[in-house]
Amino acid sequence: MKMFCAGQWQETSKTINVINPFDQSVIDTIPQGSGDDVLKAVSVLEQGARIMKSMTAYDRSLILQKASELMLERKDDFARTISLEEGKILAESQVEAIRSAEVIRLSGEEARRMTGEMIPLEGNAGGQNKLGFTLRVPCGIVAAITPFNFPLNLVCHKVGPAIAAGNAILIKPASDTPLSALKLTELLLEAGLPKEAIACITGPGGEIGRAICTDSRIRKISFTGSYEVGTQICEMAGLKKVTMELGSNSPVIIMDDADLEKAAMAVSMAGYANAGQVCISAQRILTSSAIKSDFVDLLKSKVDALHTGNQLEESTKIGPMVRESDATRVEQWVNNAVSQGARLVTGGTRQGAIYAPTILDNTKPEMQVEKDEIFGPAVALSYFDDIEHAIQMANNTTYGLSAGIFTQDLDRAMKFAREVESGNLHINWSSQWRADAMPYGGLKHSGTGKEGPKYAIQEMSEEKMVIMHLTD
Template identity: 35%
Template sequence: MSTPQLPIYVAGQPVTTGDWLDVTDKYSGKVAAQVAHAGPAQVEQAISAAHEARAEMAAFPPDARRDVLEHCVRRFGERRDELAELLCTEAGKPIRDSRGEVDRLIDTFGIAAGEATRINGEVFEMQVSPRAHGFRGMTRRVPIGACSFITPFNFPLNLVAHKVAPAIAAGCPFVLKPSERTPLGAQVIGQVLAETDLPRKAWSVIVCDTKASAPMVEDPRIALLSFTGGPIGWDLRARAGRKKVALELGGNAACIVDEDPGVPLDHLVKRLVFGAYYQSGQSCISVQRVIVHRAMAERVSHAMAEAVRALKCGNPHDEATDIGPVIDAASADRLEEWIRAARDAGGRVLVEGRRDGTMIAPWLLADVAHDAKLYREEAFGPVALIETVDSFDAALDRANDSHFGLQCGVFTARLDHAMRAWDRLEVGGVVISDVPSVRVDNMPYGGVKDSGVGREGVRSAIEEMTEVRLLVIKDPPAE
């Protein structure tokens, strides 16, 4: 059987470059497909087309944008199984998680379809002093212009959706660069966009290396750069010039368990294990640090260890699989090194994982030193850490002891503790009675500190991709 070959999309047209990138099945290591690899010429063509399409895209009516997005919703639904299998293959994501991500892709485009005709302005009172008598004011939101989007490997459908769908709703032309490790789902999104009436020059989906993509960061014709990934985002921001920049750069999320968590132990542990190990821990809001009140520590540690041992590792295409491979050998090497160092420094192993190539069985540790990389940095793998504190305030302090600040979960039965957490936690989002891994696709999502700047979530992303334009009208003189 021949290897499938997919084109990229440059100015809305399928393009093959003669240079093919192998995309592997992350479980078997075999080449699953090839995708055309772009060079500087295709990147320049894509940026030029997006810049030229600003007026056409801004004039593309809101109801037509909605129709494009609704077409995508229908077609993604029709291709749901295909997209899930493709995602399972190229990312190594367990098939159940893959189906969940396809559903979120559909949700995100559906939310954007609803928002496309609700991008409203404001009429406001200007007569605040005698000198302003006779003036009327109103605003509208207008598209910011051409956007560049760079997305990572771990959610290759939904993180693309959170950039592309709001851009279409807002009327912004765009150039998308998905991860070279997981580019196939984005090309299917390109196939579906090519079926619509979206202006052709207004969109490109290209696959290229970091060097070729530099103009997506530096070119002044790009009005907004939206990047999801790692710490390199700060370097991109420094190189971006005057353009607006939105960054989501990860975290090492904490989940606090209060003296009275307000939920049964079995439910608590089920959610903690989900948050820590779903899609092999490769999520920016994966539960990495479980901070437990001493009154609950022994029960939570014992029950969580028991649940982690029951997780099944293996072929992500198997319906029973909980843990698939990490994305590549380098990630497995790094994680293995960090775990070994934490263990050597006194961390207690509650559940010991094993490695087989890129397959890492889940680990659970306790009392890891706070200066260990496994504690300080983003693990991005199937590992969680438990630590014990003597008070709720101490738990808040521990959660804040991080240079990241994306989301934090808090299990507590006390309203005053929930509100104190909302007041004091230095994060972009606080989730009460659940894990920090919760993300509903219409909510504002983003972080503080080294976790980034700006917010996604469809409406929030539309605000990032639009600007306020003021209209002032002076009443004519009375006759």
């Protein structure tokens, strides 16, 4: 596919192969864009930002509504594209395609509700005959730097609100999974988005990312990815507005009064969906010592039933990781944990980019499988004696994106909600659940700002205060 830059589809002299991670076959080729392409794109996006700002919220909502309808018509094509380029099983890709259309639809609805507020100035000293209100205005140009693991939905979570707020949008998709974003760009243009108001530039993240961060004409950056890259972006971006959706090593607490069947089912889903390549995957399974053996046995039976293989085959429950190097990294982390005293309950084998769903038992805080984000199909079990100890263990991390607890005790559940340092908290479910309309974001090193169309529009617009000085 070509990339969309400066109002037209373009090729470059150098290309990048897009690879099916299961069999390493070449699906397509994409242009290898550069920093110069960012400069060209932004010059046209400046004009696009003016067009979008002058467009009514109603007209922007119609474009997004039309785009959502087209996405649903083409959901099967989008799903197959997601599976081919990312390795996600087809059933999960179909869910992602439908959710993505919903995000665009929600963004269109929120475009009509973008508003300021009245400020009660007369309640202040000297406020007599003063009428105050705020206006929300677009940032101008928004840059969306997106990851590989949800190559359509996470793009939509940035693109939809950016358009709804009246901005022009520059998309930098992950080099491993650019096809979904390119197809979305094509569809948005078909839905009526002005060609000057969007760009999708493919290529190496380092060079393109630096060009995005250092261009003063780009007012807002929304990034989803690792803490390390997010920190670099913030350092380069200066006074730009930023939203950072970063990593995690999500804890799930299993209390002694938990519904163990429900807990094991939820962890077997949340720890291994998309081969564990989800920022809110269940990773640290903190389990009451009183139910240790029962829970391990139950979880193992469910994990052992997860069949790995070709992501396009219906029987496959876990496909390949996006790169063989990532599967190798997970293999190394697991082997290191075992050498440091952890017990391998099941899994622990690799075949190319496929890593078998793995359970580690008796892990320790100093092990990499606990302290860092594994981002692969493995969970680490450790044990506690009471709720205070469990919360201390849950908070023993620099991350804070999502956490879960299983308990029938209301007081324990509320103590968890109040004291666990996480942006998303689930009671009687694992860490992995997200409604696209909810405010979504993390604490600590897991990021800044919120996603979800309503909340992202706030992040992608700016506020102006208006004071009318009235006569008596």
